Amino acid sequence: MDSSREFVKDVKRVIVKVGTAVVTRADGRLAVGRVGALCEQLKELNSQGYEVILVASGAVGVGIQRLRYRRLVNSSLDDLQKPQIELDSKACAAVGQSSLMALYDTLFSQLDVTASQLLVANSDFRNPHFRMQLSETVGSLLDLRVIPIFNENDAISTRGHPNEDSSGIFCDNDSLATLLALELKADLLVLLSDVEGLYNAPPNKPHAELIHTYVKEKHEGEITFGDKSKVGRGGMTAKVKAADQAADAGIPTVITSGYATDNIVKVLQGQRVGTLFHKDAHSWTLVKEIGAREMAVAARECSRRLQALPSKDRRKILLDIADALEANESLIKVENEADVAAAQEAGYDKSLLSRLALKPGKISGLAKSIRILADMKEPIGHVLSRMELADGLILEKTSCPLGVLLVVFEARPDALVQIASLAIRSGDGLLLKGGKEANRSNAILHKVITEAIPDTVGEKLIGLVTTREQIPDLLKLDDVIDLVIPRGSNKLVSQIKDSTKIPVLGHADGICHVYIDKSANMKMAKHIVLDAKTDYPAACNAMETLLVHKDFLSNGGFNKLVTELQRKGVTLHGGPRASALLNISQVNSFHHEYNSMACTVEIVDDVHSAIDHIHRHGSSHTDCIITEDSKIAEIFLLQVDSAAVFHNASTRFCDGARFGLGAEVGISTSRIHARGPVGVEGLLTSRWILKGNGHIVDGDEGVIYTHKSLALQS
C-alpha cells in the first residue's frame, strides 16, 4: 500500500458525496446506471462493516426535467406558443427529491440494504440540540446497518440562492458534506466528481497530470481549474475548498471519479485513486519530491549541457565519480550494512541478501570499471558514415546520446553505479528506480555520484525515484523519456512493457537452447552443456532446453551426458520423444524458463527441426549449436534469428563484460535498436549532419547529385 494511504486502515465511518454531474445524464434525467453502480459499491462497504453515509444531490435537476415534461403533457397547443415561465426551483426540488429517493430505495432494496432519508438545512446546525439529536439518529441508523442518505432540504429552505448557477441548480452540497463529516465525526470523506480527481491543468489538456496528494502550500495558486466540465455543475473549486476544509479538521478526503464502478472500494483498499487531502500531507516526503515530468525534463536539460561539454570534461566527471566512490567507501558500507541487516530481519532469502551486500573490494572494483569506461574512445560525435551528396555538400551520420533513460532495477545496488556511469559516458540523462530493499545503499550511492557532477551540468542529470508509486507517472511520459530499461524478474519486465508507450529494452524470458548435432564431438558437447546449465542456473543466459539429433542417441554419448547432468543434480523433463526414451516426466510447454537446476530435453530429426523448434518455442535470447560439421554450423548460425547465436561455445558467454563491452545495462531480445548485451553503444542514437554553402533543392533541378562515399576521418 502507498504509505500516504495507510490511514485507511483506521477508517470506520465513511461519508460519500455524490453530485449532480455524476447522477444525472446530459438530458437531465437520472443516470440510473451510475446510480446503480454507486449503490452496489456502498452495499459492498456496508457488508464489509463500514459505516456508510451518503450525501446525495441532483434532486433539483431531476425535478426540472420531470416538471418540464409534466408541463408539456398538460399544455394545450396555445400554451406551448407562449413564452415558457421559469420553473420554481423549490417545486423542482420537491418533485426531484422524491424521484431520487424512490430510485435509491428501490436499488438498495434490490441489494438487501435499507436506506433512510434525512433532509437538512444549513440553519439547522445553529441549534446545538439539533446537532446532538442528529448524531444520535445517525448512530442508531448505522447500528442497524441502515445507510442514511442526506440532502439539503431545498424545497423548504428559506435562504437565498447564492450558489445557484444559470440552470437553477445548487452546487454546494460539497460544503454540506464537509459539515456533516465534522458533525458526525467521519473517518473519511469521499467527494465523487466527473473527472479522476484534481489535475494541475484542465484535464483535457495534453500534459495535465493528476495530483495524487494535494499540498496546499505547493498546489494552491499553481493550479488552473479551466472551464467547468460540460456535465458537472459543481465545479472543482468548490470541491477543493470543501476537501481542504475537511482535511484541515483532521478528516482525510479524497476527490475521485463517480463514473468508475469501483473507485470508492479502491480508496478504502488504500489504492492511489483520485486526489487525497490530508492534514499531514505537507510533511510527507513523497509529495515534497518533484513531480515525474519535472524530474524527466530536468534530466534532459542536464544531459544537453553534458553533451555540450568537451570530451575531456566528460571524462573527468567519470574519474571524479570513481574517486568519490572510493573516498566515501566507509559511508557507503554503513548504509549498505543497514540495508542488509534490515533485509535479514525481514527474512529475505539468501540469494537476495547476497545480491544486496556490497562485498569487500566491490567499491574499488566499481571505481576501476568506471575508470576503464572513462578511458574508452569518446563514443559521442563519432562519425559513422560520410558522403558527398553534391559538390560542397557533405552529409555525415554521427553518434549522439539517446536522451533520457528510465532504468528500473531490483536488489543489486552496484547496478546503480554501473548504469549511472554508462549513462554519463553516453551523454544521457537518467532516472533510476532501485529495489526498496536497497533504499539506503541506493540513496548514498546516488548522493556520492551526483555530488561529483559539476554544476555546469547539474546533479539532476541522474534522478533517483524513491517510491514505486511514481513509476506509473513516469511510464506515461513518452514525450520526455526515450527508453525504459527494466532489469529484474520476467514479471517486472512484462508489467512495464504492458503499461507504457515508451520503447522498452530488455528481455522477459531467457529460454536458451543448446542443440547437439549428430556430428558433435561428444566430449565437447558434455563440457558445454554442463557449463551452460550449471555454471549459474539462475542467469538468463543459462541453458533451459537441450535439443539432441536423433542419430546422436545411438553412439552412447547421449546416455553419458544424461547421467552426468543427473549426477550434477539437474532434473530433466522431456518432450514427447525424450520423455518416452528416458522415462522422465513430460513438459506441458517447451516455452519454459526454469532458472534452476532443471532443464527440458527433446530429440529432433536434424538441424532444420532444431531451428524450427527454437523459432517456435524460444525467446530469441541465446542459442547454441555443437557440431564438427561447418556446413551444418553455417545453416544454424545463418538461420536462427536470436540476439546471440553460438557455435561450440557455452551460452553463458552472452554477457556485456565477456563480450568486451565494459559494463552492460542489460540484455535485449527486442529486434528494434540494440540487441543482445547492451553497453554504451546501445545508449546512443545517430544524427545526420549536412554541411553546405547555400545549397537549395529547388525541385531537384539545380543540384547534380554525386552520392560519393567519403573516407571516415579518424
Place this chain on the structure above:
Amino acid sequence: MDSSREFVKDVKRVIVKVGTAVVTRADGRLAVGRVGALCEQLKELNSQGYEVILVASGAVGVGIQRLRYRRLVNSSLDDLQKPQIELDSKACAAVGQSSLMALYDTLFSQLDVTASQLLVANSDFRNPHFRMQLSETVGSLLDLRVIPIFNENDAISTRGHPNEDSSGIFCDNDSLATLLALELKADLLVLLSDVEGLYNAPPNKPHAELIHTYVKEKHEGEITFGDKSKVGRGGMTAKVKAADQAADAGIPTVITSGYATDNIVKVLQGQRVGTLFHKDAHSWTLVKEIGAREMAVAARECSRRLQALPSKDRRKILLDIADALEANESLIKVENEADVAAAQEAGYDKSLLSRLALKPGKISGLAKSIRILADMKEPIGHVLSRMELADGLILEKTSCPLGVLLVVFEARPDALVQIASLAIRSGDGLLLKGGKEANRSNAILHKVITEAIPDTVGEKLIGLVTTREQIPDLLKLDDVIDLVIPRGSNKLVSQIKDSTKIPVLGHADGICHVYIDKSANMKMAKHIVLDAKTDYPAACNAMETLLVHKDFLSNGGFNKLVTELQRKGVTLHGGPRASALLNISQVNSFHHEYNSMACTVEIVDDVHSAIDHIHRHGSSHTDCIITEDSKIAEIFLLQVDSAAVFHNASTRFCDGARFGLGAEVGISTSRIHARGPVGVEGLLTSRWILKGNGHIVDGDEGVIYTHKSLALQS
C-alpha cells in the same frame, strides 16, 4: 462503416436479450448498475425511433437470493441447524420475476420510458391464434413507444427442466429470443453476454482472438469454448446456437458484452463490436480472408525462408519483380485509372488525385529504382564488428533482417512498390495497408509483386490488408510484428502510436526551423529560406519557423527577406517580438506545422536562444543554421539534437533519395533505432555470432580474455 455492418441501416425492430450473467452479481443479487446502464441504452434507441423489445432473464436467480434471505429471517436457531431443503425453483421464479420487473419499471420510468411485461411459455407458440395476437399486442405497444419486456413464464410453466443447471437456473432464454425474433419479424437480434463476443479460444487465453464475423463453414468445429465463465450460467454454446438459427432465418444477430455501457448503441451505429452472425457472411470477402495473426505469422515464416536464400537468389527476386512490373504495365494502368476515375467522381481534391495517379513513366521509374536496389551491396549478414574474446573464440556482430513490418500508408500506390522492394532487400516480411482510394491499384501491384516471389519463399511474404477494420487486430500482435511504419497524416501517426505496443517508426510533426545568425550571408539566407518554405510547402521537411538573430535585423537584409517571402505568397505569423516589429498576427503556439504557404517568424538573442527555442518548440525533425561563422555553426550542429541538423543548406534535403539511401520507408524522429530518412539500413537489426571450439565460462576461471579487435574481412 465496416461493410459487413451495413445492414444496420435497414434496422427498425431490435430484440435485445439480456442473460443472468449480465443482470446478476456474484452474490446472486441484481447488478443494478448494469441493469441501469442497459435501460439507459434502450431509452436512447427508443428516442432514436427504433422499436425496442427486451428479453430479460435472471428472475430465478434473483428469487433464490430473496427466498434464501427470507428463510434466514424466518428461521429459529433450531431451524438453521437442520439441513436446508432446496428452494422450489418455481417459487423462486415467482418472487424473482416481480423484483426484476419492479426494477425495470422504476428505472425506465426515471428515464420517461414506459415498459410492459409479457410472460410467455414455449407451448404458447403452438397456438396460431396466440401467435397472431402476440404480434398485434407487441405492435400496439411499440406504436405507443412502450418497451415490451419478455420473459419465460417459469413460475407456471409445466414442462420439465431440461435446461436447468446445478444452481437451478434456466439457461435457454437465448432460444426464446430467437423464437421471438422470428415471430415478431425483428430486423436485428442482440444477445448480451459477459464477454466481448465469440472467441476462437477461451477468452482468458493469451492469444484468444475475438471473431468479428462468424462463418459456420469456417468456425464450426474450430472453436473451443473452454469452461463456462464463473458468472455466466448460459454459456456461449447456447448463444452461438441461437444466433446461428436466427441468422439462418435472415435475422442478423450480434453477440456482445452487456458489461459495457454502450455496446448496443455501437452495434446500431455499424461499429464492429462483438461477433456478428449473418446469413450472407460466408460470401463476404472480408471473412474469407485469413486472420491478422495468421497473416503475420505467415509473413515471418516466408521471411525466414527468404533470409536463408543465397544472396544472388534474393537479388533475382527483385529483378523479377522489376520485370513483372514492366510486363504488366498496361494492366496496372487500367486498375489505376479506375481508381482515379472513382476518386474524381467522389469529388476528392486535386492533390489527392495527383498522388493517386501513376503518371507516364512511373512504372519504368519504379522498375529502375528496384534494379538499383537489387544491385546495392548485400545488406544482410554484413559483419559490423569482429573481436577475439579469447584464443580461438571469435565474436562477430552481423546485420540481419528486422522480422515483420506493418506499413500503413495513404493514397500513393507507388509507395507500395517502394516499400515492398525495401522489405525484400532487407529480408523482412511485410504487411501493407494502403488507402482505400487506391484499392484497385494496390491490389494489382500486390498481385504482380507477389507472383514474382518464388514458391521457395512464398507469396505470403507480403500480405495486403484490405480493410481498415483489420488494423486494430494487427496492432495488438506485438509478439509477431516487430515494427509499424505509418506514412501519412499526423493524425494517422498519432492514432497508431496511441494504440499499439509495437515500436512505431515515423514522425507525427515536422516542425523544421531555419535560424539566421547575425553573421549570415544575406543573399544565401534569402535563397535557403525561400527554398525551405516554398519548394514544396506540404512536405514534412519544409520550414515552419524562421528564427532570426536580433542583430541581423539592423542590416536591412531582413526586411528584404520578409518582403520577398510575402511577394512569393507566404503568410507570416509572428512570435511576440516579431509580431510587434513586423505588425503581423501573433501565433498562439510555436509548436505549429502549417503544411502550406505560411510560417512563423521570431527574433532571438543569439544561437543559444535559437537552440533553446528549437528544443522547446520543435519536433526533432530537421533544423538548419545559416551562418558564415564556423564556431557558431559548430555549437548549433553539436547541440541541436534533432534527427537532421544542417549548416547552410535547405531543410528540403532531408530525404532518403537525396541522402543517397535509395528508396525510403519514411522519416523517423524517434530516438530509438533508425533516425531521419529510413532506407534499407533502418529495416535491419543485428545479431551476435560467437564461434568457439568448446569454450566454457566455468565461473570465468578457465578463460583468459583477450578482447582484441579484429579487422573486418570484406
